[in-house]
Amino acid sequence: MTLSPTGPTADCRECEAPDSARIPTVEDRLWTAASWPLIAASLTLVALIAFESFAVTTVLPVVARELGGExxxxxxxAGTLTAGLVATALAGGWADRAGTNRPLLTGASLFAAGLGMCVLAGDMAWFIGGRLLQGFGGGLVSVVIYALIGRHIAEGLRPRFFGLLSAAWLLPAMLGPVVAGAVTELWSWRVLFAAVLVGTAAASALLWLATARHGRAGTPGAAGGRRRTLAWAIAASLAASVLHVGGQQQGLWRLTVPVAAVVVVVAASRLLPRGTLRAAAGTPRLIALRGLVGVSATGCEVYLTLYLQEARGLSPTLAGWSVAVSALTWAAGSWWQGRRVGSRADDAAFIAAGVGLVLAGPAVVLAVVATNAPVGLAVIGWAIAGLGLGTCYPRISSATLQLAGAGAHGRLGAALQLGEGLSSALGLALLGSVLAVASTLTGGLVAVFAVLTLLAATAAVVAVRTLRSTPSAAPDTGA
Known part of the structure; x- marks a missing residue:
């Protein structure tokens, strides 16, 4: 199957949706009178979520110090990722089975409640509780957006939409860290969470209004094994939490770390499509690749911010500027890949090129941390990684949805989110344990970035395999 630049054809079953839910498309036009409300609302919500994500990355060292929870x-x-595991497992089948309205409303409400808890947090436990609610609500909303794209956007236009979603991170990624640093220094980090609360409430309402009449209908028989899937997701979430707690404790608590890690891996084998853990061809390989790239990028961003502020003495604002540079290159990569919509071979080529560039991020930062080289080199490395992320992320998403069978968009969208969430939760927990047992901050960060470099290199190998052997064209139901 090839990506058609002119929209769905009669043989494109994965592009079909219930008649009452279909938003018409006009050949090669993405923005139409019927589709623009969905597109505008999705981009607005993603932009606000992006701002919150980059803001948290910048201010978290300050929050931890102020609340006494370093x-x-x-x-x-990682609390948001941990809670998001359960949400994404629940949301995929829910959206396919019952439509997108209820999971969207539930997710937006919980996300807003979590932001409110962070605003009022008096200690680290309360703050983490808010982050957990944000993760659960945000996980529901993210999968809903994937389901809406799969239902309402023609196959040949999806890379453009995913490119727009990536570009929607540009302004927040550029301004988020800087604004977050400045607001924290001038007033308080609590102001940031309050502002995001107001903005996301408005954006969620806009998305609801844009899709309410299209989101009632689900696909009969689209979901199966809901309780078993949810049970494994809860087990993975609890195990990831034990990983974080156990890694910070002494004595017998440390024995829980390997056990919890095994539980997360076993849960992943039950939650993700068969063959994902060995990167089998087709959607399993794409989902595995998304997970490897996700944990490499997330870990690099989280610990680069910590390194710049705690080891090199940069202010939150300067650290924010350093991290924000990658936003421009991310947008450039997204724009570059969005200019060509062609065959599955094109997808594989963009994915391989992008993942190769992502490897530069942790590899260059590792060299800087280990040798105390100029900070500017770390910023350049992270900027190159941003170019790679903007190139490969939209293509991984669109290639996965291209292989989705009828009624499976929500489940495969959830699988992408679950794969990345499981990888990031497990990776950040283990990296946190490495940092906790290190005798010095610099020594711990060298170990952290060495692991991240290895993970990114593994992703590059998987991407090359994707380039050499494109996925099967048979529709996938996410089983």
């Missing part, structure tokens, strides 16, 4: 730095960031 040892919970990794978990405060």
């Amino acid at each position: 040892q919970w730095y990794s978990f405060a960031f």
Whole structure:
């Protein structure tokens, strides 16, 4: 199957949706009178979520110091990923089975509640509780957006849409870290969470209004094994939490770390499509690749910010500027890949090129941390990685949805999110444990970035395999 630049054809079953839910497309036009409300609302919500994500990355060292929870730095960031595991497992089948309205409303409400808890947090436990709610609500909303794209956007136009979603991170990624640093220094980090609360409430309402009449209908028989999937997701979430807690403790608690890691891996084998853990051809390989790239990029961003502020003495604002540079290159990569919509071979080529560039991020930062080289080199390395992320992320997403069978868009969209969430939760927990047992911050960060470099190199190998052997064209139901 090839990506058609002129929209769905009669043989494109994965592009079909219930008649009552179909938003018409006009050949090669993405923006139409019927589709623009969905597109505008999705981009607005993603942009606001992006701002919150970059803001948290910048201010989290300050939050941890102020609330007396430096040892919970990794978990405060990864808490959203941990809770998101359950949400994404629940949301995929829910959206396919019952439509997108209810998961969208539930997710937006919980995300807003989590932001409110962070605004009012008096200690680190309360703050982490808010982050957990944000993760659960954000996980629901993210999968809903994937389901809406799969239902309402023609196959040949999806790379452009995913390119727009990536570009929607540009302004928040550029301004988010800088604004977050400045607001924290001038007023308080709580102001940031309050502002995001207001903005996301408005954006969620806009998306609801744009899709409410299209989101009632689901696909009969689209979901199966809901309780078993949810049970494994809960097990993975709890195990990831134990990983974070156990890694920060002494004595017998440390024995829980390998056990919890095994539980996460076993849960992943049950939650993700068969063959994902060995990167089998087709959607399993794409989902595995998304997970490897995700944990490499997330870990590099989280610990680069910590390194710049705690080891090199940069202010939150300067550290924010350093990280924000990658936003421009991310947008450039997204724009570059969006200019060509062609065959599956094109997808594989963009994916391989992008992942190769992502490897530069942790590899260059590792060299800087180990040798105390100029900080500017780390910024350049992270900027190159941003170019790679903007290039490969939209293509991984569109290639996966291209292989989705009828009624499977939500499940495969959830699988992408779950794969990345599981990888990032497990990776950040283990990296947090490495940092906790290190005798010095610099020594711990050298170990952290060495592991991240290895993970990115593994992703590059998988990407080359994707280039050499394109996925099967048979529709996938996410089983």
